[in-house]
Amino acid sequence: MSNNLTPLEIDALTEIFNIGIGRAANSLNQMVSQTVDLTIPTIEILPNKEAKEKLDLDTTMEISAVTQRFSGDFQGQALLMFSKENGLQLVSLLLGNKLPIEDLSELEQDSLVEIGNVILNACFGTVINFLDSSISIEMPEFIQGNLNKIFTYSSEHDWSLYLKVKFCLPSENISGYISFIMDITSLEIFQESVRKFVFGVTSKALG
């Protein structure tokens, strides 16, 4: 299987996610009162094994992640990931740096789930609205462990649509990743939604 989204469809999708992640960054900015820098999202269609490698995280590193599974017109997994240390720093920032870092573990899960919920839903909301789609989103779940524990799939030979964006809070030296991984089985429906959106834009542009 090859990447069968056209360059214009990839462009449209990148722009849609860019808007969603921009909103998410604004939400995070309001929660921690720090400027959030973003990279431009990258979107690819890849076998799961390669998608995991593209996450560009050391497989032995301890990661704190919030994941939300989604299903409906298309299905998959959205992830917000930090190194364990950066996750704790972010929690500390969220709580106004009032607690010593060693006392934060109890609050870590709740705080990161809340951050993940806000960030991932800002992305979901934008994508769903633009593509006029219907999906239901499960409750966010906190996972801690290495990449193999966090990034799960039924078969490494299956293909996924894979999106990655890196964000950082430069003043605090905290960085994390947002990633969306969509099952290939739902990609056809997703592509159709993207095509409708692109058709709407191009037909207006061409008059």
Place this chain on the structure above:
Amino acid sequence: MSKTILVVDDSLVSRMMIKTIIQSHVEGVDIIEAGNGVQGLDKVNNGKDIDIAFVDFNMPGMTGLELIGALAEKLTIPKVALLTANIQDEIKAQAIAAGVTFMNKPINEEVIATFLHR
């Protein structure tokens, strides 16, 4: 006299949407498009006056604000809008400090039309 409008955005779809709105509100407009800051600077090197510029913030290489700074060293553009999905106060403050209009993405036809006719 027809207006010349510069549109710089790394997203082709986004440029198409902006162009469509401009063309429906300004007759006989000459639109110069660029996909990044370097291209944007190249395209204004022919000495042509630019009346209005729409510049995306988050682009590979030069950011929109860096491009606006570089453009200001070359020519005077009466109206400049910074378009961005990154709606943090810090970015808005930087846009205001640069003397440009801050516009949220997704773009809104009414906002762009008001800006064009202001």
